[in-house]
Amino acid sequence: MSGAPTPDECRHVRLHVGADPHSLPADVQAHLATCDACRRFRDETLMLDQRVRAALELQLAQFRTPAKSAPRSRRFALAASILLGVFMAGGVWLLRTPPALAGEVVEHVLEEPDSWDARTPMSPADIGQVLDMAGVDFVGDVPVVYAAPCMFRGRHIAHLVILGPEGPKTVMLLPHASVDGRRAFSEHGLRGVLLPAGTGSIAVLARGADVPADLEKALVSAVRWR
Amino acid sequence: MNPRPGAASEGGPITRLLETFRPDLLRFAFWLARDRAIAEDVVQETLIRAWKSKDELKDPAAARPWLLTIARREHARLYERKRLPTVDVESIEALGDPALAVDGDAGLTDLRGAILKLPAEYREPLVMQVLGGFSTTEIAQELGLTQAAVLTRLFRARNRLRTIYGLTPDEEDT
Numbered sequence: 001m002s003g004a005p006t007p008d009e010c011r012h013v014r015l016h017v018g019a020d021p022h023s024l025p026a027d028v029q030a031h032l033a034t035c036d037a038c039r040r041f042r043d044e045t046l047m048l049d050q051r052v053r054a055a056l057e058l059q060l061a062q063f064r065t066p067a068k069s070a071p072r073s074r075r076f077a078l079a080a081s082i083l084l085g086v087f088m089a090g091g092v093w094l095l096r097t098p099p100a101l102a103g104e105v106v107e108h109v110l111e112e113p114d115s116w117d118a119r120t121p122m123s124p125a126d127i128g129q130v131l132d133m134a135g136v137d138f139v140g141d142v143p144v145v146y147a148a149p150c151m152f153r154g155r156h157i158a159h160l161v162i163l164g165p166e167g168p169k170t171v172m173l174l175p176h177a178s179v180d181g182r183r184a185f186s187e188h189g190l191r192g193v194l195l196p197a198g199t200g201s202i203a204v205l206a207r208g209a210d211v212p213a214d215l216e217k218a219l220v221s222a223v224r225w226r
Numbered sequence: 227m228n229p230r231p232g233a234a235s236e237g238g239p240i241t242r243l244l245e246t247f248r249p250d251l252l253r254f255a256f257w258l259a260r261d262r263a264i265a266e267d268v269v270q271e272t273l274i275r276a277w278k279s280k281d282e283l284k285d286p287a288a289a290r291p292w293l294l295t296i297a298r299r300e301h302a303r304l305y306e307r308k309r310l311p312t313v314d315v316e317s318i319e320a321l322g323d324p325a326l327a328v329d330g331d332a333g334l335t336d337l338r339g340a341i342l343k344l345p346a347e348y349r350e351p352l353v354m355q356v357l358g359g360f361s362t363t364e365i366a367q368e369l370g371l372t373q374a375a376v377l378t379r380l381f382r383a384r385n386r387l388r389t390i391y392g393l394t395p396d397e398e399d400t
Contacts, residue, residue: 018381020362041396048388052337053356056357058325
């Protein structure tokens with residue numbers, strides 16, 4: 001770019017300045033050395049960028065305060081929806097029996113198909129991290145080949161795969177989902193069982209095979225919710 | 227199986243490393259989602275996904291951009307999978323969020339409101355660049371756009387914010 005700047009050159013320069021004012025190509029910088037209007041545009045953009053950066057840097061202390069209360073009209077709507085929700089939730093709760101839980105467990109497992117492929121026992125430290133995040137202790141001798149913290153029904157849970165003589169089995173430790181009693185299920189080629197364990201439950205799933213009764217007992221006795 | 231049954235929950239080095247970025251992630255996710263609750267969900271999912279993929283992180287120094295990339299994808303995935311409704315500009319809840327207010331600097335508060343009102347196609351690359359520190363090349367790669375398209379979007383984002391700052395928008399913003 002030499003001689004008097006042309007409108008096309010200025011357009012090109014302003015596009016770069018407006019897009020990435022801190023990283024300008026050499027031809028743009030050369031243009032800025034000769035064009036007062038574009039240089040002013042660059043200076044303004046740099047000042048604006050400082051403000052944009054400051055605007056984006058929200059203070060977390062403020063960020064964590066509760067949001068402002070809803071306007072009055074919205075509060076009525078909210079109250080009505082809560083009442084409706086309570087009635088509906090009552091009905092849903094009655095329907096949300098172990099089969100519903102089993103379906104959610106199966107759906108969750110199907111979303112992590114790679115977990116079945118693991119064959120190498122994980123280190124106690126790695127397993128411990130997952131259990132810590134889920135708030136559970138799991139004491140036993142079963143080889144864990146996969147352990148991951150997962151979100152389930154809005155809470156952290158431990159998703160494990162253990163490797164036994166009959167192949168891998170998924171074990172999900174569910175501190176916030178209780179079941180009245182042992183419940184076997186079969187969905188999408190997976191056979192499993194929901195086991196009551198204190199205030200929570202354990203889901204055990206296998207592909208095309210039943211879960212051995214001795215394994216069920218071992219798992220229940222291995223779990224301690226924190 | 228648990229090496230420390232009943233032990234206090236402190237987490238391992240990787241967990242602690244990930245947790246140090248939680249504030250950055252929350253801020254980043256908030257500007258993408260424009261909703262505090264959704265941002266918190268995105269951060270939760272991001273940390274879990276990062277933990278599962280922790281072997282991919284070869285250099286701890288690269289943790290921040292790595293996590294922000296995961297967060298951006300989690301945010302996109304959330305809208306794809308849960309089919310969350312897109313938010314009408316005039317009904318953005320976050321506009322009333324006290325976190326946006328800056329005592330004694332109404333201009334900055336207005337600027338935050340203006341950023342929230344930017345269309346996602348302009349807001350997302352701007353937040354990635356200014357807050358996330360991504361280059362335009364990285365943004366283009368992440369968003370599946372040409373670099374020229376990213377430059378145009380960033381230019382238009384800033385051009386719309388110029389009026390809030392009392393500057394004349396460039397006439398080329400068409």
